[in-house]
Amino acid sequence: MQISYESEIYELLKKYNIDTPKYKVFDKEEKLKFDIFPCVLKVMSKNIIHKSDVGGVVLNVKNNKELNEVKKNLLRLNPEKFLVEEELAGIELFIGGIYDNIFGKVLIFGAGGTLLEIQKDITYIDIKATKKEIKQAVLNTKTAKIFPSFRGNKYDIDEVVSLIQKFQKLFKNEEISEFDINPILYTKKGLVAVDARLKFEKIVNKNWKRKKISLFENKNVAIIGVSENKNKVGYAIAKNSLKSKSNIYFVNPKFKKLFNKKVYKLEELTNIDIAVIAIPPKSVFQTIEFLAKKGTKNFIIISAGFKEVGNKQAELDIKKLSIKYNLNIVGPNCLGIYNSTYNLNLTFGSSSIYNGEIGLISQSGAVLTALMDKASHYKIGFSHIISMGNMADFNFANAIEELNNQDNCKIISIYAEGIQYGKEFLKAIRKSKKPILFFKSGKSERAKKAAFSHTGNIAGDYQMIVSLSKLAGAKIKSSIESLIYSSQFEENEIIIVTNAGGPGTILTDLVIQNSKKLKTLDKKTINQLNKVLPNTWSKNNPVDIIGDATPKRYQDTLDILKDKSNLIFVIITPQLMTDTKEIAQILLKYKNAVPIFLGEESFKIAKKIFENRLFFNSLQDSVSVL
Amino acid sequence: MQISYESEIYELLKKYNIDTPKYKVFDKEEKLKFDIFPCVLKVMSKNIIHKSDVGGVVLNVKNNKELNEVKKNLLRLNPEKFLVEEELAGIELFIGGIYDNIFGKVLIFGAGGTLLEIQKDITYIDIKATKKEIKQAVLNTKTAKIFPSFRGNKYDIDEVVSLIQKFQKLFKNEEISEFDINPILYTKKGLVAVDARLKFEKIVNKNWKRKKISLFENKNVAIIGVSENKNKVGYAIAKNSLKSKSNIYFVNPKFKKLFNKKVYKLEELTNIDIAVIAIPPKSVFQTIEFLAKKGTKNFIIISAGFKEVGNKQAELDIKKLSIKYNLNIVGPNCLGIYNSTYNLNLTFGSSSIYNGEIGLISQSGAVLTALMDKASHYKIGFSHIISMGNMADFNFANAIEELNNQDNCKIISIYAEGIQYGKEFLKAIRKSKKPILFFKSGKSERAKKAAFSHTGNIAGDYQMIVSLSKLAGAKIKSSIESLIYSSQFEENEIIIVTNAGGPGTILTDLVIQNSKKLKTLDKKTINQLNKVLPNTWSKNNPVDIIGDATPKRYQDTLDILKDKSNLIFVIITPQLMTDTKEIAQILLKYKNAVPIFLGEESFKIAKKIFENRLFFNSLQDSVSVL
Numbered sequence A, B: 001m002q003i004s005y006e007s008e009i010y011e012l013l014k015k016y017n018i019d020t021p022k023y024k025v026f027d028k029e030e031k032l033k034f035d036i037f038p039c040v041l042k043v044m045s046k047n048i049i050h051k052s053d054v055g056g057v058v059l060n061v062k063n064n065k066e067l068n069e070v071k072k073n074l075l076r077l078n079p080e081k082f083l084v085e086e087e088l089a090g091i092e093l094f095i096g097g098i099y100d101n102i103f104g105k106v107l108i109f110g111a112g113g114t115l116l117e118i119q120k121d122i123t124y125i126d127i128k129a130t131k132k133e134i135k136q137a138v139l140n141t142k143t144a145k146i147f148p149s150f151r152g153n154k155y156d157i158d159e160v161v162s163l164i165q166k167f168q169k170l171f172k173n174e175e176i177s178e179f180d181i182n183p184i185l186y187t188k189k190g191l192v193a194v195d196a197r198l199k200f201e202k203i204v205n206k207n208w209k210r211k212k213i214s215l216f217e218n219k220n221v222a223i224i225g226v227s228e229n230k231n232k233v234g235y236a237i238a239k240n241s242l243k244s245k246s247n248i249y250f251v252n253p254k255f256k257k258l259f260n261k262k263v264y265k266l267e268e269l270t271n272i273d274i275a276v277i278a279i280p281p282k283s284v285f286q287t288i289e290f291l292a293k294k295g296t297k298n299f300i301i302i303s304a305g306f307k308e309v310g311n312k313q314a315e316l317d318i319k320k321l322s323i324k325y326n327l328n329i330v331g332p333n334c335l336g337i338y339n340s341t342y343n344l345n346l347t348f349g350s351s352s353i354y355n356g357e358i359g360l361i362s363q364s365g366a367v368l369t370a371l372m373d374k375a376s377h378y379k380i381g382f383s384h385i386i387s388m389g390n391m392a393d394f395n396f397a398n399a400i401e402e403l404n405n406q407d408n409c410k411i412i413s414i415y416a417e418g419i420q421y422g423k424e425f426l427k428a429i430r431k432s433k434k435p436i437l438f439f440k441s442g443k444s445e446r447a448k449k450a451a452f453s454h455t456g457n458i459a460g461d462y463q464m465i466v467s468l469s470k471l472a473g474a475k476i477k478s479s480i481e482s483l484i485y486s487s488q489f490e491e492n493e494i495i496i497v498t499n500a501g502g503p504g505t506i507l508t509d510l511v512i513q514n515s516k517k518l519k520t521l522d523k524k525t526i527n528q529l530n531k532v533l534p535n536t537w538s539k540n541n542p543v544d545i546i547g548d549a550t551p552k553r554y555q556d557t558l559d560i561l562k563d564k565s566n567l568i569f570v571i572i573t574p575q576l577m578t579d580t581k582e583i584a585q586i587l588l589k590y591k592n593a594v595p596i597f598l599g600e601e602s603f604k605i606a607k608k609i610f611e612n613r614l615f616f617n618s619l620q621d622s623v624s625v626l
Helices: A006-015 A064-077 A131-139 A142-146 A157-173 A233-241 A281-293 A312-325 A365-377 A396-404 A422-431 A445-455 A462-472 A482-488 A501-513 A523-532 A551-561 A580-587 A601-609 A619-625 B006-015 B064-077 B131-139 B142-146 B157-173 B233-241 B281-293 B312-325 B365-377 B396-404 B422-431 B445-455 B462-472 B482-488 B501-513 B523-532 B551-561 B580-587 B601-609 B619-625
Strands: A023-027 A039-044 A057-061 A081-086 A091-100 A104-111 A122-126 A176-187 A190-193 A196-200 A220-224 A247-251 A261-264 A274-277 A298-301 A328-330 A336-339 A344-347 A354-362 A381-387 A411-416 A436-440 A495-498 A568-572 A593-597 B023-027 B039-044 B057-061 B081-086 B091-100 B104-111 B122-126 B176-187 B190-193 B196-200 B220-224 B247-251 B261-264 B274-277 B298-301 B328-330 B336-339 B344-347 B354-362 B381-387 B411-416 B436-440 B495-498 B568-572 B593-597
Touching (some): A006 A023, A006 A157, A057 A064, A057 B057, A091 A157, A104 A142, A104 A157, A122 A462, A131 A462, A157 A176, A220 A233, A220 A344, A281 A298, A281 A312, A312 A328, A354 A482, A365 A411, A365 A482, A396 A411, A411 A482, A495 A551, A501 A568, A501 B365, A551 A580, A568 A580, A568 A619, A593 A619, A601 B365, B006 B023, B057 B064, B064 B081, B091 B142, B104 B142, B104 B157, B122 B462, B131 B142, B131 B157, B157 B176, B157 B190, B312 B328, B354 B396, B365 B381, B365 B482, B381 B396, B436 B462, B482 B619, B495 B501, B551 B580, B568 B619, B593 B601
Parallel strands (some): A220 A247, A298 A328, A354 A381, B220 B274, B298 B328, B354 B411, B568 B593
Antiparallel strands (some): A023 A081, A039 A057, A039 A081, A091 A104, A176 A196, A336 A381, B023 B081, B091 B104, B091 B176, B176 B196, B336 B344, B336 B381
8 A cells, every 4th residue: 555645635635625734845854844833843744654653643742842852753763754733622523434345435434543443433435425415414413513613612514415425526526445544523613534545546437228028018028948747937937927917938848838828938938038947957048049040038037056056157148138138137146027017927926916005016926925825825915026046147136126116115115124226225115206215124233144055146135235325315124024014014113002001101112112103192182082092191102001901992082093103002911891892893994993802811712803913912013013 | 428538549449449530639838859750740629620621730830840840830739739740641440339229239340431421331230239240241341351461562452351359349338329430540550440439428328138938838729809700810710729639728708619629718717828819909918927926938929000100009008918928929010930749830821731841930921921831832841830920929030039949940031021129130140050041121212211110120130130140141032932931942052054154154043143163073073974965064063054955965964963062043034945844754753843934835734734833934933942
């Protein structure tokens, strides 16, 4: 690493209107003369990396006489030059920049000083983050408590945001791969970059582009590798596809008919929009190229046996094919896709799929299967489903873009284990006109290990991926179920109705831990509740309707609250007077009520009543709606 | 607040062998002379509270000449004296002490300096905490990352612990109600208290004692206020008591027989060990006093209508009764107690209770009902149950002591909303010979509000209560269910078996979030698994046995792992080949296997098979076993 004189770095910062201490550079022999005191004297030497460690920095010099005395002393270090700068005091902040394999150039802001590494009060900021995103990121640090004032001094968050924007520009324009400014001092006169290290290095940006083609143009569909064997994937997909409005072409050279439909040879196909491929991995490349030459643009590779078993080259080859012919290639090693527009189920899942508004994107086939199974039970519908598999070509950014072009998709839900193209992913989130729900697995170090052995993906740093995605506009979810449940209950402030205070308190904790809010009840509502509830009710949300609550009391309460929130958790504990069956029957009438039955034996009938409607068995589990 | 000269505080610290900077005090007119440089000059004045703010502190004075020049300048502040001290550098730590209403004198340790309030990297330490507890507390801060070395310097945690012990002694002995030492500098020569504020104030300790009497001496039992009305509490308790081996005396002046047993008048009773009281609140006091005079020592007040409806005086009266006659008075406003020794169910709960090893203490009757309902379903047994209610007299510390005296209680589970006698509570935890599982509600500010309106208890600061209890030895639980489930699975490192990588990763996250560990598989086990699993299995815990896992593969895996951990989570996602019914039947054979069925439709039969064995429906919910 090339060592730069501090003065050179200061000059670079000044080019971007970033304040530095006032300073002067002197030749070795020159007499020192400065006019701001106290000041700092530093040696300048290309041979000294850590000036402080060798005593090459002297603080709190009080006048020019002292300055020249101290200088004499420092000549023993044999520096090329001397630098004198004003000594500043203020709150220590930190701004740094790194080059990340997934997200490219990313800024880091946080608390500075010696304790940077210990407290790690930091936040990540994409180099393309908007002003609003930067502000939000800054507010996510504890350091933000200094705004608008701390210990009698004023600190303006907008000044900090504007400084970060200057560093965005600098980091983008200059050939720098890494830098850290520690500290940035927030002095009484404003923000000053005091100590700076830069690593000059040219970063070659991986450019990645793809012309617009629609994955969901699914009029003519080929299923390649259909099977007569019920235990084979090729059988399941063929069967699932039967109800579609698309023209389905089964392909297998070995037999002629399946489900009373003709089975084609590959060579017979023409005008295919999308081909689903469920054949041994070694024939996949050839098959795609054959169809691509005939104009097919979209491919779903179901077949496994690629990266996940160490076969990386085959995926690189597929990627090349995609670029050469401008294709969408989903997979390999995926479960397939679903497109409600054509009522087209090209997955090998065994669940029936209802039409609806969720566009579900899942990196894991198993998680997808689980969610489809649950959705089918509760009749939660999808507009589209995309099982991403190994993502040799088609990635999350593409999937978000595709779903944005589909009118019947109203909400996009993503289950991700690792992200490859961070920049594009953030861009797609920012551009999305539809809300994006995002669950990322692999929070802990140990979990990362598990993810690695599973997907062969390098799971990026959880915190970085999640915080950057959140800043870009995604809603971070904390359970896989919430990807399908929470879309049922439009974003809102939550109401809790309960016949017991304790569980109401615990659920409040959980709601707030999940960054959701409880609705504050207005006077009018409280007055209405006063009329139907005993005097000891909580007068507050959680609405504690007291242990002896009858079914009628639940009903009266919900009649008053039903239009006040789209999500009302209703807690029932099985106390002496509690008629769980009757209460369950009443709750059925309220679409936005989600019961939490806190018990087992006493709720056998209640659970039967709620068999096909969402209910929970524990407070902990209920937050999967959030 | 009385202002002390810094020198006086330094002298007090020295009395406890706490290092301070070397210093000298000078009269106003005296010529200054010091021998350690750089040094700091400070004015000493009873009229100046914040010396720094008025310029009364000058740092980095380099020699005696400069010292006297600076002094001249400071005479304008008209100080009584001057203090000169050596200037030190080091890592900034913080030690403070407060008097808390619940826990009495409590120490706080953490990162010091300006950012103390911003970073709040602190930990609470009871004034009676042992060396081991202190060390653990220090390790809970981020600052602990400096041990054993940071940036080339060595830092010894034992030195910090020993310093905290000195402050424990000082805080205990001196008439101080609050202090903060910020910073304590960890210099190259050791720890030095540089800046100190103390608030002198005498704290009168609330003394609270009670002679030993046994709540569970239950040979002769009176139930006062039995009822013929099926909807009344007095009916339910009477009915629940019928199977007991104790002599049960029903009391009600209004009728003669109930369940074919004689109903007594209060005056007829003699030799009663424990009386359960379910009569209107206004008659409770009289009734207790009447029986107390006749020698009854234990009372359970079921009746409501006390503090929870604003009737505080009645509870103070009950407390006085308890002190006067040396009684145990449980409640009021509680669900009752259960004592397996006499097969005695004195609750009005409707669940059947199995005999077992858990002693369950619950502040909320509703939470208790819910847990009893679940326990009954899964045949989880209790040695004792105590519903605490408003805790006018009998408190958590008493309950822990009582359960420690019962041999058949092997584990103590506590559900708490607020703690009243913090010191006694911690002492009881420390003394307990049985493991204590502890769930505390009211984590968030908002939740505190809810708790307040419910219990009338001032819910103490969650963080303080939980961290002090944990240091004292309690195991902190994150769901109410874990109070009964987790005792089934002896403390151990967990194994995850899964047919899908994604959910395995997510569960790993959740396990680690709950401060539990995954078992590391040894070579031998891995080799054994290699023989029965496909080549692509994860070779690791989570044990990913791959999407096409058959029932036999689950069985082979569990046969190898069954003795390796007491808790094996088994994840099943409903993939194409997954025979959920067969797998469920196999899992039934392994007592320590807890299945997580990730889906709905595909698991209908599997769930029937597991009807009376613990299983989960979501990853999130499964952690209630931890």
